[in-house]
Amino acid sequence: MxxxxxxxxxxxxxxxxxxxxxxxxxxxxxxxxxxxxxxxxxxxxxxxxxxxxxxxxxxxxxxxxxxxxxxxxxxxxxxxxxxxxxxxxxxxxxxxxxxxxxxxxxxxxxxxxxxxxxxxxxxxxxxxxxxxxxxxxxxxxxxxxxxxxxPSWAATLACSGVTSYSAVTKALTPEADRPIAVIGTGGVGLSAVALLKARGHKNIVAADVSEDSLKNAEAAGATATVLTTGEDPSGDIVKAGGGKLASAIDFVNNGVTSSTALGALGTGGKLVSVGLFGGQLQFPTTLVALQQLKIEGNFVGSLPELKELVELAKSTDLPxxxxxxxxxxxxxxxxxxxxxxxxxxxxxxxxxxx
Incomplete structure (x- = not known):
């Protein structure tokens, strides 16, 4: 063949x-x-x-x-x-x-x-x-x-879709108005924005270095966008969301973005690490303890999660x-x-x- x-x-x-x-x-x-x-x-x-x-x-x-x-x-x-x-x-x-x-x-x-x-x-x-x-x-x-x-969109559900679905499941909080940040709004990050909205979250902050990607994120359901090229990207994300984050999903996951995400989390907040861009995590370990922060990795998703996502896509007008x-x-x-x-x-x- x-x-x-x-x-x-x-x-x-x-x-x-x-x-x-x-x-x-x-x-x-x-x-x-x-x-x-x-x-x-x-x-x-x-x-x-x-x-x-x-x-x-x-x-x-x-x-x-x-x-x-x-x-x-x-x-x-x-x-x-x-x-x-x-x-x-x-x-x-x-x-x-x-x-x-x-x-x-x-x-x-x-x-x-x-x-x-x-x-x-x-x-x-x-x-x-x-x-x-x-x-x-x-x-x-x-x-x-x-x-x-x-079928072309359905194909993307097998990776970008199910990866986003699984990561969103880990990041969601019962408090729908608390900010959740999506860092990196390429194909996978855009799926996460759309799924957060579809699953009822009300405060979605999209963060990226590309203005075009942020426009796509806004169209997919982001309630606020942040261009992370400023001097204080963590502070800019907190300001855009109206407060410290409940969670952040990092679809880049390099040294800069992971530190940015952790710096924007509130007490008890969770960082879901997804991207494979590489680098080294650098963050004060004392703050991890004092703020009771959580870091959880996410590698794609399971077969049951993909089936759930496909059913959601068939029953809901997902962006x-x-x-x-x-x-x-x-x-x-x-x-x-x-x-x-x-x-x-x-x-x-x-x-x-x-």
Whole structure:
């Protein structure tokens, strides 16, 4: 089957042919129709993650190996299924849940495969992803019907959507008028703004270094916006929200943004760390204790959370992040990754099969 793989760290994606896997059990083979491009694809293509003072962690340390077939925001049609699968090949479109665990650890047993402690099988990381004509999925349970949703937008729910949904769940407070900040309003942050609004929160502060991104956040439901290029971004966020934050969701998560978020939290506030931009957390440890602050990491979301999000999207008029559609070809994979790296794309690029 045809794939668009990154052969080595820093190299451009190129077209290649891989053998079609043999299907057993309830495995399925999905023809990719829509494949979103995520910032984490950029990190993986570079070949490392920034670990701050600990240096750069090569992707191989996370169980990955070049060549990599990236892309984990996948919508497609089943074209073949194993002997035990109940799903039949046909034109129905499915969102593919990509965050697949070992299936044996305690987290997997509780349907928290994104928190797997064993040998993970994430699509686009350990297994081939959606920058391809077809993608192998190790069980039909990871398919969620798209229904009447726009398939390009539905594809983004598998990463930017479920990541935002899970992070918002961690950040929400019963006090709907207390400010919650969303730091970084690219594709994933925009989803968080929209979901905070959809889930009833009334005080949403969007913070970013880009005025265009803040305009998108305002359209998605932010009640206040902050350009974080001033001398006191923490103070500017507090002022915009009308008081210290109940929580902050950091979709950048570098040394600057994490310190900014912590500095804006009120007593008992929570920082939800999501982004993978890297750096080192620097904040007075005494204040963490005195203000009873909480820091919680968020890696994408679980299969049940994605199902909840899809049902919410089908039943609620969720604001959709801007989508730019491009052909699913090697050149467009490279152009999309470059645009994300250079911050010249607003919203999400989705590659569409011809």
């Amino acid at each position: 045809k794939v668009f793989e990154v052969p080595s760290a820093g190299a451009p994606a190129q077209e290649a042919d891989h053998p079609t896997p043999e299907l057993t059990g309830a495995d399925v083979l999905v023809r990719v129709t829509n494949s979103g491009v995520c910032h984490s694809d950029v990190h993986c293509a570079e070949g490392y993650f920034d670990m701050g003072d600990a240096g750069k962690a090569p992707v191989e340390s996370l169980g990955m190996a070049f060549p990599l077939v990236l892309g984990h925001e996948i919508v497609g049609e089943v074209i073949a299924a194993g002997p035990d699968a109940s799903v039949q090949p046909g034109a129905e479109k499915y969102i593919v849940f990509p965050w697949i665990g070992c299936g044996e650890c305690a987290a997997c047993a509780e349907d928290r495969e994104n928190s797997c402690t064993g040998a993970r099988r994430n699509l686009s990381l350990q297994l081939n992803g959606g920058f391809s004509r077809e993608v192998y999925v190790p069980h039909e349970r990871y398919l969620i019907p798209v229904g009447d949703l726009d 959709q992040l801007p989508i730019v559609e491009k052909p699913l070809e090697a050149d467009e994979v490279n152009a999309a990754l470059k645009a994300i790296e250079e911050r010249t794309v607003s919203g999400r690029t989705v590659l569409v099969a011809g």
